[in-house]
Amino acid sequence: MADDLHPGHQAKEYQSPTVVPFWPEHLLKELVVGFVAVFVLVLFAHFTPVPLGARADPGDWAFQPAPDWYFYWVQNLFDVGGYYWSVLGLTSLDWILMFALPTVGVMIFIGVPFIDRHKERRLLKRPVMLAILLFGFVFFGYFTANGVYTHKTLVAAEPMAIYTSSCATCHALGPLGNQTGVFKLPDGQYIYPPPLTNVGSILTASEIRHQLVQPEGGMPQLNLPPAALKYLVGWLTTLK
Ligand code: HEC
Incomplete structure (x- = not known):
């Protein structure tokens, strides 16, 4: 209460050595680190370029579309999930699988820091969060591996499919x-x-x-x- 009436006193406290002002000390450091990080990325992009795939060819009906490896899980999840979804006879409710469920999932993901306000930082003291984390590893790991496997199998089956459709009559x-x-x-x-x-x-x-x-x-x-x-x-x- 007394402090509120004496702004001068407050100002003095801000100048005390334990309080580091946001600008320039803090923000300047952040900026420098940010620029260095971007610069390192630019160097990487220049000296270790990632080759692009082949050009898109609309006439290539043998093409098996595949996402980048870190998205294989999405494709596979929709493949596998879509299969069971249709087995359950829910094809007319595709929007739930394709839109509603992923949206809710992403919202929960964004909400985690707000839902989970726990101060404890040791993993073993937080079994629920640990279990969710491990489940995440298994979940994404399984669908990524399965996606890679499915794609390889499809590509390997390709010539046989072409033979059946274009050569087998003769x-x-x-x-x-x-x-x-x-x-x-x-x-x-x-x-x-x-x-x-x-x-x-x-x-x-x-x-x-x-x-x-x-x-x-x-x-x-x-x-x-x-x-x-x-x-x-x-x-x-x-x-x-
Ligand atoms: C309309 C019938 C027909 C279709 C469809 C066809 N072929 Fe042929 N193919 C032939 C004939 C006839 C010959 C024999 C040519 C010769 O005697 O010189 C031949 C020859 C070949 C040969 C040479 C074989 C050898 O031992 O000399 C190959 C390889 C071949 N075809 C591959 C294919 C493939 C692969 C496809 C499918 C993508 C295909 N053909 C589709 C009729 C066909």
Whole structure:
């Protein structure tokens, strides 16, 4: 009360050596540290550039979209969650899974410092928070790993999917595809597509590639996008 009536007294207290004024001492230090941090980032960006992926190609139907690794968990969570969501017959309520639940989750995340006002800093004294933290590690870890695995499996299955959709009507592959070895073109001409079962020991990679880019012997031009070509040729050469 007395202090309020004596502003001069207060001012004196601010000048006491234990109180560091916000400006310039505190803010100046923060600014310097901030600039140094940004400068270091700029140096990193300049000297260790992260290469960009291939250019987007709208004609590449073999492309499997994938997020950066730290977002694999989101994609996988929606994949897996979406699957069980549809199993539960909730497809018409997709907005809950895709919008409401993530929004509530993010809001809780932002709210943590306000909800949890605990002063205790030792982890073991805070079992609930520790449990949430560990759950977070397991949760994000699982969906990240599962996302990476799913993407790899999809990419590995790609050539087989292309074979089934674009080559199987003509070419046999082991027990799959056209087993008669004869194919009638729309113009009535018969062509004799050989089986691809062990094409890797008959033709080299560049010969296979050539046959796909400039087909001979009645095989149609399939206009495969570059990425599909790459997967296919790589895979066909392994068929021995
Ligand atoms: C309309 C039928 C047809 C389709 C579809 C087709 N091919 Fe062919 N393909 C042929 C014929 C016919 C030949 C034989 C050409 C020859 O005798 O010179 C052939 C030859 C080949 C050869 C050379 C095989 C060898 O042993 O000489 C390869 C490799 C091949 N095709 C791959 C493919 C792939 C991969 C696809 C799918 C992306 C495909 N073909 C789709 C008809 C077809």
